[in-house]
Amino acid sequence: xxxxxxxxxxxxxxxxxxxxxxxxxxxxxxxxxxxxxxxxxxxxxxxxxxxxxxxxxxxxxxxxxxxxxxxxxxxxxxxxxxxxxxxxxxxxxxxxxxxxxxxxxxxxxxxxxxxxxxxxxxxxxxxxxxxxxxxxxxxxxxxxxxxxxxxxxxxxxxxxxxxxxxxxxxxxxxxxxxxxxxxxxxxxxxxxxxxxxxxxxxxxxxxxxxxxxxxxxxxxxxxxxxxxxxxxxxxxxxxxxxxxxxxxxxxxxxxxxxxxxxxxxxxxxxxxxxxxxxxxxxxxxxxxxxxxxxxxxxxxxxxxxxxxxxxxxxxxxxxxxxxxxxxxxxxxxxxxxxxxxxxxxxxxxxxxxxxxxxxxxxxxxxxxxxxxxxxxxxxxxxxxxxxxxxxxxxxxxxxxxxxxx
Amino acid sequence: xxxxxxxxxxxxxxxxxxxxxxxxxxxxxxxxxxxxxxxxxxxxxxxxxxxxxxxxxxxxxxxxxxxxxxxxxxxxxxxxxxxxxxxxxxxxxxxxxxxxxxxxxxxxxxxxxxxxxxxxxxxxxxxxxxxxxxxxxxxxxxxxxxxxxxxxxxxxxxxxx
Numbered sequence: 001x002x003x004x005x006x007x008x009x010x011x012x013x014x015x016x017x018x019x020x021x022x023x024x025x026x027x028x029x030x031x032x033x034x035x036x037x038x039x040x041x042x043x044x045x046x047x048x049x050x051x052x053x054x055x056x057x058x059x060x061x062x063x064x065x066x067x068x069x070x071x072x073x074x075x076x077x078x079x080x081x082x083x084x085x086x087x088x089x090x091x092x093x094x095x096x097x098x099x100x101x102x103x104x105x106x107x108x109x110x111x112x113x114x115x116x117x118x119x120x121x122x123x124x125x126x127x128x129x130x131x132x133x134x135x136x137x138x139x140x141x142x143x144x145x146x147x148x149x150x151x152x153x154x155x156x157x158x159x160x161x162x163x164x165x166x167x168x169x170x171x172x173x174x175x176x177x178x179x180x181x182x183x184x185x186x187x188x189x190x191x192x193x194x195x196x197x198x199x200x201x202x203x204x205x206x207x208x209x210x211x212x213x214x215x216x217x218x219x220x221x222x223x224x225x226x227x228x229x230x231x232x233x234x235x236x237x238x239x240x241x242x243x244x245x246x247x248x249x250x251x252x253x254x255x256x257x258x259x260x261x262x263x264x265x266x267x268x269x270x271x272x273x274x275x276x277x278x279x280x281x282x283x284x285x286x287x288x289x290x291x292x293x294x295x296x297x298x299x300x301x302x303x304x305x306x307x308x309x310x311x312x313x314x315x316x317x318x319x320x321x322x323x324x325x326x327x328x329x330x331x332x333x334x335x336x337x338x339x340x341x342x343x344x345x346x347x348x349x350x351x352x353x354x355x356x357x358x359x360x361x362x363x364x365x366x367x368x369x370x371x372x373x374x375x376x377x378x379x380x381x382x383x384x385x386x387x388x389x390x391x392x393x394x395x396x397x398x399x400x401x402x403x404x405x
Numbered sequence: 406x407x408x409x410x411x412x413x414x415x416x417x418x419x420x421x422x423x424x425x426x427x428x429x430x431x432x433x434x435x436x437x438x439x440x441x442x443x444x445x446x447x448x449x450x451x452x453x454x455x456x457x458x459x460x461x462x463x464x465x466x467x468x469x470x471x472x473x474x475x476x477x478x479x480x481x482x483x484x485x486x487x488x489x490x491x492x493x494x495x496x497x498x499x500x501x502x503x504x505x506x507x508x509x510x511x512x513x514x515x516x517x518x519x520x521x522x523x524x525x526x527x528x529x530x531x532x533x534x535x536x537x538x539x540x541x542x543x544x545x546x547x548x549x550x551x552x553x554x555x556x557x558x559x560x561x562x563x564x565x566x
Contacts, residue, residue: 049484050484053484053485054467054484054485054486054487055470055484055485055486055487056486056487056505056506056507057506058506058507059487059507082467082485085465085466085467085485085487086464086466086467087466087467087468087469087485088464088466088467088468088488088490089468089469090468090469090471091468091469091470091471091486093471093472093473093480094470094471094472094473095472095473096472096473096474096475097475102550102554103554103557110561111561115558115559116558116559117554117557117558117559118557118558118559119554119557120557155542155545178551180558181551185475187475187476199477200476200477200478201477201478201479204478204479204480205479205480207471207479207480207481207482208481208482209469209482210482211469211482211485221477221479221481222479222480222481222482223481225474225481226481226482226483229481229483229484230484264470264472266468266470266486266488266505268468268488268490268503270428270429270432270501271492271501272428272499272501273425273428273429275425275429277429277432277433277436277503278433278436279432279433279436279488279503279504279505280436280437280486280488280504280505282470282484282486284483288475288476305476306476307474307475307476309472309474309483311483311484325476
């Protein structure tokens, strides 16, 4: 039996693409605007930016709309776009202590330095589906928009007065932040109480660049943090949960120190001044996970801390990341060899890798499968009746041409 | 008396009068300026001037954002940030700008505004006014944001036995 190469299906593929495009354009509902997606579907936009590893709400929203709400597909589109961009350089190194908080809670400690600031969160609200009439929701939205419009008009008028030559203290905006917006860390409190293993390093190693060199087991911690920061949220959460309650059990249930959502500045060097200037901000979620050390070779009189930081507002991801960071640190400290947990984090949590591998299964595998069929037949027990064998062989030989996708 | 009231009314003119500080502050405010007013002011800067020369045509690309984390005090790459940068020569002076996102027109306009100020061109006052309005908007937005956030600070009450 031989194989015959075949090609085809291009017209069908083009027609399938046209169906996708037409559905996107011809849906009976009104066109979904980018600003609507950014404002009203913010968590999805943040996830796409985080998993796409590119801060740009507009690109993320466009991708989310093009992917018709499939977050992993949207992150794929953003990664593809990102791969076409020139790398203009490196922003100035920013210290995570600079996070200007929109939300900050410290579950481990009632009175940390700075406030317990709940911010905007549904954490303490019952998960009840709001089935209020649409007309009523629209009426409330219109009312809120009108109030916001009035406030904006008043503010613009105020701005106009301020630009008539009379300077105000607003001209110095950005020169300082309220202490409550940049609170101290619980980690520093624990250090001052001598309750924390001090892992701070003086050698300041360069950060691994996993965009150019894929992270593989044995990679430095900076590569692990980068990989988790852009990992698929569900994959990180699942890996954390599997290690807490599943068969792996590599992770303790930690106590959370800092849980923050806030802004970090993006600073670029001004080429004519030789000094950094702030060109904008990104929003991030940051988590510290406090681990109760209990290993035979560990300092049981102290705690250790895992760290999570990702783009946008995504607390599930940052918590899982912080938990996995400390688990990896402890796991790797036990031996020289990379453990299965490190392999799982580095090799199986990237959404693009995982979904790409999975999606490829839908491509034609005619030849592969035909070969498997042949092997099965070859391994079948020798038939008892010679006549039956001849009949069967004739049936198999009847279709010797196999299309190749 | 505020810091600004002790100095002239140009953005960035505080106790630190050095031109570099003023230009750095201007770059930050032009990066944050609303797009349409920025384009309008750039148009005004071009009135009566030769067309600007592009030293660096508006270029969209990625900046790598590296963060120092607090556990080991080491660096790691968080993600890329989409930005657009531009550089021009206008009225004989060089202007540079960078804005977040894909915004070629905005980055070019900001670079023209920067050059207008460096050249002390006739529309400099309009650029200064735009920067002041931007500073004021940013301060207002921040103030309003904090007014909304502050009520979410938890005030604990001691439970008596």
